[in-house]
Amino acid sequence: MGKIMLCFPQGRYKALTMSYDDGVFADRRLVALFNQHGIKGTFHLNSGLFGSSGRLTGEEAAALYEGHEISAHTLTHPTIARCPKELLVHEIMEDRKRLEQLAGYTVRGMSYPNGSYTTQIKKLLPGLGIEYARVVQTTGGFDMPDDWHEWRPTCHHNDRLLDRLQTFLELDRPQYLFLMNVWGHSYEFDGDHNWELIESFCEQAGGVESIWYATNIELVDYMKSFDALKFSAALDVVYNPSAASVWLSVDGAIVEAKGGCQTRLC
Structure with a gap:
């Protein structure tokens, strides 16, 4: 009997995905960096807030995020753990409907607005067509998630990003699968005056032959294909x-x- 193990595409054992929220103007600069270095991102959007202060219009978002993933973030960004389930259903389904009209494909993921969720909310999501949901609590590590509806990323970009990247790049244990998932808001680079952080990250993380660059939903779909x-x-x-x-x-x-x-x- 042979030894059979799952790999990422082309036999890789490392994957990188980026997860950014809110659909703000600073995403223009962030997406340009991702595109320059061949990095893929997932952008979680509030379609009910398009065109408001500091936020992209829906039309610009559809064009800007081409080649990346448009994902849900609820219609108006409420703290959903405090909302009745009827409002939760409306916030998610209406966001999906509007985003799908712009994106031209089915929106099947989300991040929790304000990092707010409960066990009950997690149980409702599959029935609303949501196959994964990212939280704001981080692991500091590179393990694959064991709960797609409580997907804990590796780190926020202000949490030792370059140190963690160096560790990720140096991993040399093909008997495991490693995933680096970075989250944040692009407007934070403006507020913190540290665009050089993500620029350096992209320069080092991009174009590495051993890494699979994927969106959040591509990772979910790939793992489900393996399970099937x-x-x-x-x-x-x-x-x-x-x-x-x-x-x-x-x-x-x-x-x-x-x-x-x-x-x-x-």
């Missing part, structure tokens, strides 16, 4: 019912299990 794989009893064949490929390490050899296909593993 159908292995034979002898573990010598796998069928991938998903549309997208999944990469596996089989006794150290990288195997691509193509979507919709059956793949022999040995």
Whole structure:
């Protein structure tokens, strides 16, 4: 029986994703940095606040975030743990509807506004079409999340970002999967006068062959595709019912299990 392990695309074992909230003017500069260095971001937006002070219009957001992910952040950014569930449903579903009209695809993720959530809210989200939700509490580490509806990122960008990046880059243990997930608000770079921080981060983090650059939802979808794989009893064949490929390490050899296909593993 062979040793079979999940890999990220092309056999990688590291992934980087960026998660930024509110859809503000400073996202223009941040997205330009991401694009320059091949880094992907997820941008959590309040569609009911488009065009208000300091915030992008919906039309600009649709164009600006092309190639990244548009995600929900509720319609008007209330502290949802204090809201009745009827208002919660409205805030999420209306935000999704408006964002989907702009993005042209199904919006399936969110970050909690004001970092506010409860166990009851988490249980409601799958029924509202939300497949992941990012919190503001961080881990300081690079483990994959075990609860997509309480997704704890590695760090806020003001929390030893470059030190953590160096640790991430130096990791050399392909028997594990490592994920670095950075969150924040781009307006903080203006307020803290530290754009050089994220500029340095992007220069060092971008263009690294061993890293998979992904949006939040791409990570969720990839892991679900792995969970959907159908292995034979002898573990010598796998069928991938998903549309997208999944990469596996089989006794150290990288195997691509193509979507919709059956793949022999040995």
